Amino acid sequence: MAYSEKVIDHYENPRNVGALDKDDGAVGTGLVGAPACGDVMKLQIKVSAEGIIEDAKFKTFGCGSAIASSSLVTEWVKGKTLDEAAAIKNTDIAHELALPPVKIHCSVLAEDAIKAAIADYKKKSG
């Protein structure tokens, strides 16, 4: 299967790989997917006092499209409010990366990861 140039770019030069301190109250962590399905994404966001996502990091176990989808969303969520980040749709991710139909689930997982990270942050900040 041929990958799009954008997938290859994110795979070869992933943005924002790493981890934030999950015990920090300003950090929300989302862990989605399952090893048995071949994809696991961990997405972390750091939220400022003003409610803006000021940093994002990811680690992903998965195919090139899964890695690219998570790398892309870390770029997209930075500088956004929680509501703006929650509005990112998997179709936007799939479109941007030109994912083939068989890889759409990677973009769904990336959307789930954002929502999970936001939910975790909101739970922690009460």
Next chain:
Amino acid sequence: MNTAVTKSCPTLTRPKGAPVYLDYQATTPCDPRVVEVMLPWFTEKFGNPHSRNHLYGWEAEEAVEKAREQVAAIIGADSKEIIFTSGATESNNLAIKGVAHFYKDKRNHIVTVVTEHKCVLDTCRHLEQEGFSVTYLPVKTDGLVDMAELEAAITDKTVIVSVMGVNNEIGVVQPLAEIGALCRAKGAFFHTDCAQAVGKIPLDVNAMNIDLMSISGHKIYGPKGIGALYVRRRPRIRLVPLINGGGQERGMRSGTLATPLCVGFGEACAIAQAEMGTEAERLRRLRDRLLGGLKQRLAEIYVNGDLDHRVPGNLNISFAFVEGEGLMMGVKQLAVSSGSACTSASLEPSYVLRALGLDAEMAHTSLRFGMGRFTTDEDIDFAIDHIVEAVEHLRSMSPLWDMHLEGVDIKSIEWAEH
């Protein structure tokens, strides 16, 4: 009869920038020695081998019959027992459907194994729809058939037992002689798909009590588009043909034979037979070099399938915490295949690896390496460096690797399977 292979093994130069080919279980390049003997049969010697009235036909027939003898020789058969087909898929279809249909009034049960090639499994599924009953035997964790289970599965209604010689994904060698003896004692015909076995391990249809054997040309440095089915003559095995027509190939497979392909296939068999011993030794050394090099530099890698009962040119390795398709993308300077079938339309991991009892997560992390006649030490050293680099890179961004380093058992986590 076997022609003397006088020319030594040539080298093949890879086009600049092309990946190192480590997928010899998928297919092999035609050996230049094979191509050389094929060429005249495309042009000046173009006759129909079934033409009985002139020189063009006679010389083509002679060439085809020589090829038939070369194919027979590598498996210890008589040339009259070799039927040329389009490849191993057709041979497997012809063997299983042909026997099942011919003997259906007496026996209607088939025994095969869950790790067989899709063309055997799909053929059996098709026969089930026609009313035959099929037993799909599991394999042990090493990939081998359990002889006690096989014995228990064969009944007085079993017409044919189909067990492959060498598995295409994990390279394990089934105990053909034992299976053959058991089938003979039980009165069932024994068919074996030896597409991956011929030319790699010694085979003897008589010593192993094999009744039908499928062979492929392109897996042994011969041309694509040709294979053979061995059909035992004593005692005689009868088949209903898949293809009807002029009655060529003793009525079992009509159609004009492709003389150049037959000639190339025969030559490929002759070369493989002559060089099998030294080639196996060389491939085992390359295999050990690859596995040793990877193990020295990477933790948490596991060989899938038994390493001792295995053809020397195959390795199937799970790189824990790294997804196979992602890894293939990382090793783009290598042509390998992934046991994680994300590469195909389905997202299911390899059914062969699952049949070994491998967890889905481990099946998702596997790559298959196939070494062959033109693989060099340099290729292996390049592969080791490239794989190590890619695995380390992907582990550095794998959340599962982090958990492993922190001592978290990923099985203890409740994952939301999607």
